[in-house]
Amino acid sequence: MAIDITALSDEQQLALQQFTSVTDQELDAAVPLLQKCQWNAQIAITRFFDGDADTIDPTTEAAAAAQQPPPPSQSARRTETLMDSIASPRSSTSRSRRNNNGGGGDGGLEPAPRVVPTPESQLTQPVPFPFSLLLLPFNLTYAIFQRVLGTVGYIFPFIPRLLNRFYSGRASQPSRDVRRRPLSPRDTAERFTREFEEEYGVEAGTVPFHPSGYASAFDMAKREVKYLLVLLLSPEHDDTAPFIRETLLSPSFLTYLKEPRNNLILWAGSLADAEPYQVASALNATRFPYVCLIAHTPSVSTTAMSKLVNSAGLVAPEELLGKLRSAMHSHDAQLERIRSQRREQLASRSLRQEQESAYERSLAADREKARRRREEEAEREKVEREEREREERRADEARKVAQWRRWRAQTIPSEPGVEVKDVVRISLRLPSGERVVRKFRAEAGVEELYAFVECYDLLSGEAGDLSEKELQQPEGYRHEYQFRLVSPMPREVFEVEKGGTIRERIGRSGNLIVEKTLGEEEEEEEDNGEA
Template sequence: MTSPSTDLSALTEEQQLALQQFTSVTDQDLEAAVPLLQKCQWNAQIAITRFFDGDAETVDPVAEAARAPPPEQNARRTETLMDGIPARSSSSRNRPAGLEAAPRVVPTPENQITQPLPFPFSIILLPFNLTYAIFQRVFGAVGYLFPFLPRLLARFWSGRASRPSRDSSRRPLGPSDTAARFIREFEEEYGVTHGTLPFYEGGYAQAFDIAKRDLKYLLVVLLSPEHDDNALFVRETLLAPEFTTFVNNPTNNILLWAGTVQDAEAYQVSNALNVTRFPYATLIVHTPSVSSTAMSKIATSSGPVAAQDLLTKLQTAIQTQSAELERVRRQRQEQQATRNLRQEQESAYERSLAQDREKARKRKEEEGAKEKAEKEEREKAERKADEARKLTQWRRWRAQSIPAEPGADVKDAVRMSLRMPSGERVIRKFRPDADLEELYAFVECYDYLEDESEKQVQEPAAFGHVYKFQLVSPMPREVYDLDKEGSIRDRIGRSGNLIVEKIVGEDDEDEDEAEDEES
């Protein structure tokens, strides 16, 4: 996880890209990567070069970064990075005997590999190119018929056998494509199956970085088809059973990278490694005794050599460096374990913090829901109490307007027998022209009719009264509701035996409570 002292959000997009590139190559912590990148003006290539050369503290990278052109300029990264590196640094002076510094060669960018001439120059040079091509084909045919001529001419070319060369007719490719082409040509020329030798299918710089990061032994093999010993070295040394078994054994931690000096990258590597004789093989590994970032050549072989002799040299060098590498591996494992433990602790803290936040959120939601429910309950209770109060007020008001029971002098009075919800039987006379609603009002306000001491009560405002019962004749059953208009005599007759049935059971308890409070 990100160190608390490093705030990635404060970095620009270009700085974050440079930081990501540097850490992916060097596998360093942010605490160590950010200061070095700041010294190098956030130039990732210079920082990587300083890191692997081990001279970030002895050479001022700020001045180097100021001299380096921006990435968008068309300049070779190899020249940009290598020109500012001193030929002999303090780490080279303190290097033990027998260890030679192994430089990291940055390959040419793919967009700079091919640099075609402008069209006018191509037209001008066309006759010369045709002449050169015809001469090359004629000379090749003569050399095929008379094989001794190329060798005879080679002897008069001083230094030809000791210096690497390039074939300008080969199409320049990127590092990965160049490695794939070399492996394909190697397998076709020597008739071996794919995987006989575990060549790394990538560039030298990538193999160099992997060997540095994973503490592996980088075995670099450079071939030159122009030398007669090349084919003999490949068949009797590289393809020897003991050698293929050695490089394919995963316990040896061998990373094999090979190339031909006819390609641009291998040519640059041969110049950087100061190769003077081919075929060439060297073993490169991290050397903690020099510095914490140094890579050195611990074994070198030039020219033809027997497979057993080369293996003995490599095994001796590996045995010499194995103790230091094992110490570094243990140190890195301890550092990784510490980082993993810190990450686990931080993850556990984050999970605990998230759980606490979730609990607090749920508790807040529960409290909010509880408060809402209590508020709704209070509002409901207040609303019911207000309705009960208004219902009581309406009953008292309506009881004042119910006419008194007709006397004996009224011959056509209507006589009704009512069975109340409480079970009480009530018999009362009504005027013959009394509306059916008056009978309903009598039942609704029965408990308030005898309260003559009550003062005049006003009708409650904003209250729509609804009768929550109905009058029913038992036999035959007939419901006398208020939907139809008419008087008591027209609807029921001169007499009737009715039952009061409640039609809304939800508010029965509320009415009872209101009646209890009123009583």
């Protein structure tokens, strides 16, 4: 069934784009699941990868999610986080220390949430028109004040940094630049990669960043059983540039990232964008640059993704590589067991598909053979039916010819006697070589002469007795003579179709030869059949 995308709203189209970019599903399979989930892309993606859309009702789950209060705006979220950090500095310090030291056993692993960026249209709600008129003077004043502060900050760039340090400090929650144009996750990743390469002067592809959003990298790591290395950078922190130049761009770290056997996916983002800001909030990141290693943890749950190790702030490449290698080494056995299970499942699925394909090919070959056999049987039956019909027509034709000859033999007048003076004497040479001489009345037609030749064997008594009851002429039958009468010298053909009496056409006497025409017609029929 064809899906009309133009009939969907902007929010539904965005949810459909998020779902298809993550799951690579076709539209005809994606739209029904999104409709069941009330167009909640995050719930639909979770149900798709967990494979429990049939056992768990996504409609109830989406309805429950819709009843929850809407997410706060970016500014409110930032203010709330700042107040929490100011109110409980001790908890923030302990959480940062735990992030720097990494996690312990499986029991101490923190879950890694899957973050889907919230559309800007859902974060901000339009103000009704009457209130917008009332707030117009305040909005104009705020815009002028913001322009003035922006100009002062541009002329004196040290003032915004001093204000930021005075109000928030280096350990505060990150802030995002609301003036940056919001883009889709893929476009945001491409913009970050392009700005990174331009700012630090590296060639394209030097750092293997994931080319799409965090949710796409998260799902790929879960689907392909790989490690997800999340890197969050804040342009407001002074440690960002040294970390990139000394740690991220170090040859040993780049070699480790690009090694295929490490099964590592690198996703990075700048907190100036909306999606990395949401990821930082979901991962409880407080210090930057922030590095987090995420992987599938089957010991926690069959579908769980957990944070294995964290690192915040400036760190040497050897120290960071040591943390990553230690965490991956302790977790490799579990992931390799899952990979082997999936390889076995893939092999069995491929074998089953090959068997089904071979069965389908064999079934198709059998169907083709049966079809050809039916066609051959139908063709043979058609030939046999046509042959029977031909034989029946021949038999019916022969029966009608025999009936007509016996009927015509009874209607031929007998030879006139000596008392009849006006007669025509005809000498006939039959195809058998026999010569027959017979008298006919002068007013007799030429057709009677032909009928005499046709019925001569019956009249002479060679083909049976005519003393039986009188026969009727066959209905709907028109007899055609298969011979013609010809005078030898000079040669002249007396056709029966021209009619006339014997006296008018032949005279008082004549010698005629009976020439058969059946052979010529049969040759013509054979020629037509060959053609």
